Amino acid sequence: MASDSKLILVGQVSGGFGVKGEVRVTAYTADPMALLGYRDLLRADGSTGLTLLSGRPDKVGLVGRAKEIATKEEADALRGLKLFIPRERLPEPDEDEFYLTDLVGVQARDPEGVVLGTVKSVQNFGADDMLEIAPAAGGQTWYLPFTKDAVPDLHLADGWVLVVRPTEIGEREPD
Known part of the structure; x- marks a missing residue:
């Protein structure tokens, strides 16, 4: 192998x-x-x-x-x-389809093209699928719902996905 x-x-x-x-x-x-x-x-x-x-x-x-x-x-x-x-x-997926495992390792980019991190895993804790993102700058991973609102565009052939962070998991304001 x-x-x-x-x-x-x-x-x-x-x-x-x-x-x-x-x-x-x-x-x-x-x-x-x-x-x-x-x-x-x-x-x-x-x-x-x-x-x-x-x-x-x-x-x-x-x-x-x-x-x-x-x-x-x-x-x-x-x-x-x-x-x-x-x-x-595994059989090759149909056009416009993919396996969730194919998301692992791709970059997560914001709407401005900034690399926020890399998809570390796809988890399902009983509700919907969640992308675990390892931040580009290091630190603790964070989760993003794998929904059309949060991940509107997939560019798997190019190695990245567009992500829109909900405000509750966006950057924290300084105290």
């Missing part, structure tokens, strides 16, 4: 299922069965996590067999293991 390859979180081991060595995987993909298509799922460090051999849908993902697991105890021992695939294994 290329060292510059982005890893995308696609699932997490929930533990064993039954007594025959099957594993339950919570899927973070639109179609949980897509995990079978990816087959080779990686750990965060890029090493092999699970090699899915077969599976069936489950209420939160899939239940299946993996090359690395022979017993329920082995499956339970992997509970919590996050599973990734390289970004390049």
Whole structure:
């Protein structure tokens, strides 16, 4: 795997299922069965996590067999293991579409073109997606709602997004 390859979180081991060595995987993909298509799922460090051999849908993902697991105890021992695939294994998005992960690393510029920082991550704390911005001048990161009002223009091919900071997270007035 290329060292510059982005890893995308696609699932997490929930533990064993039954007594025959099957594993339950919570899927973070639109179609949980897509995990079978990816087959080779990686750990965060890029090493092999699970090699899915077969599976069936489950209420939160899939239940299946993996090359690395022979017993329920082995499956339970992997509970919590996050599973990734390289970004390049995802299908290319349609025109005017993108993956949220493609926002990570782009510059956040204000309407005057000033670089405010870099998108560090995209988070969702239960409501809407939020961009975590690492300030260009250093210091604590800040969050920006990923809405049309706050991020009206995306220039991903050029490596930047236009951001409009709501007044409540704008620059503080000196005391």
